[in-house]
Every structure is written in structure tokens, then in C-alpha cells.
Amino acid sequence: MNMSGPQWRRSALALPLLIGALALSGCENGRRPVPAAKKSPEVTVELTQAQREAERLQQCQKELDALQGIDAAGYRKHKQEFDRLMSGAAQYAALRTQVNGETQETVDALYRYKVSRLCADVNQAVMTGLADRGERLK
Template sequence: MKSPRFLIFVLLVSSSLAGCQSMSRTHTVDKTSEVPSANAATAPSDDTSPGNSSKASPSSQQIEAESAKGNGADNSDETIKLERCKAQLEALRTLAPEKYSQLNNAFRYIMRGAASYASIRSETTRETQDTIDALYHYRSNLICSQIGQTMMNSLSLHGAMP
């Protein structure tokens, strides 16, 4: 299981993605204790209009410090997967704008949750770490699969001219 290193990777990517947004833009975050279902439409909504973006989480510096301790070679496959997922998500902004906001909200929700978990992970038992690491691995794989499927469907619809 890739649990500890995968989680550190997810946290690194989430903090780096948060830093990719323009610093002059702000947004509001709807904080709930709800967990999104497999359907991306149920994720808490964020304002993703052009004038708004996410800010880095307060624990992003801690996450980056933890990530620096990990072995970069072991995380490279997971890093590539999440970077590809984020790139596909950004492509959906123009290919399928009606689905982009739902998927973006779900992706960001998972990354914020992983970042929050990373800040307390060392205070939990090994069994809890194994369970929650697997949960975030599953959730990130699920949302990336949904993003990839939406992108493939959008591309095939654009290619199939009537």
C-alpha cells in the first residue's frame, strides 16, 4: 500500500495547486462536515467564477515540509497521475464548462480534506492511518476517473460532427 507516501504526495499537490491560482483573487469556502459521494454534483460548492479562486490552506507550509522528507522517486508515479488529472480538469473548463465546476469542486474538496488529515495524521494509530490513507487514495482515484471519463466523452462528442 502506498499510504504514507501517497498521502504526502496528495498534500503536496493540493498545496501546489492552491498556489497556482492568482493571489489577487479570493473566494468563500462552504465548510461542512459532509463527505462527497461518488457523484461529483453532491460536493460542497465553491465559487469558481473567473474572479474567484482558492487560497492556500493554513497548513500548506507544514505539508510541504513533510513532503520534502519523503522519497521523491516513490511519489513520482502518483505525482504524475495527479498532475495529469489536474490538467484534464483544466481542459474541461473549455470542453465541458457545465461539468467543470462540479468536478473542480469535488477535486478541491478531496485535496482540502487530505491537507487537513495530513496535519493530524501523526497523532493517529497505524490502523487509522492505513484506513484513511486508503480512503483518500480511493477518493482521488475516483474523482480522477470521473474527470478522465468526462474529458473523453466531451472529446468524442466534439469529434463526432452531425
């Protein structure tokens, strides 16, 4: 799947929502919805975790954009990986409610790991690229 420009942006913006939903839904198994007026501190913590994950992903997207100007080949590699991850996450989101809770927890964790790993790799590529540039200035 090859996404570019606005299409990639729309997909990239959808992933924080998916990750947030995955983070929140992992705690729903076997529980009844809590009325809005009686939310427990646990629900607040879960929302905060989802917000943090969304913010981390937005930072990852910014770093991926920055990588394009630092290392074009690295950018293409990471963007392809990101696009594959987005495609898989979208397919999983469509099927997620059809599988049991244990499977949901496992696959949710897998996608959180893959996102974390990709973002760490992008961050490392940006840092290495900027450091290399700095070294060449000497």
C-alpha cells in the same frame, strides 16, 4: 470552500506532496529511518510510487483544466469535488500523526482511492466531451 485562480493552483500543487507523503508514510509504521547511504530497493520503489502518483495527479489537473473548455458544468462539478477533497486532505494531514498506524493506513488508502476515482471521473468526462464534439462534426 471556494478556491479559484492562484489559490487553487497552490492547493492543487500541494496535493501531490500530500499524496506522496501518504504513500511513503504508509510503509514507515514500525520501521526505523534508513540512512541515506543505505537505502534499500524498497525505499526506491516507494519513492517511485510517490512520483508516479504525483505525476498522475498533475495529469488529472491538466485534464480538469481542459474540461473547463469542453464542459463548463462538468468542470464546476469536478472542481467542487476536487476542492472538497483538497480541504479534507489538508485537515487530515494536520491530524495524521496523532492517530495510530492502522488508522493512518486506512485513511491514507481512502484518500488514494478518492483521488484515483476523481481523476478517473475527470478523464471520462474529458473523453466523453471530446467524443461528443467529434460526433457533432459529422
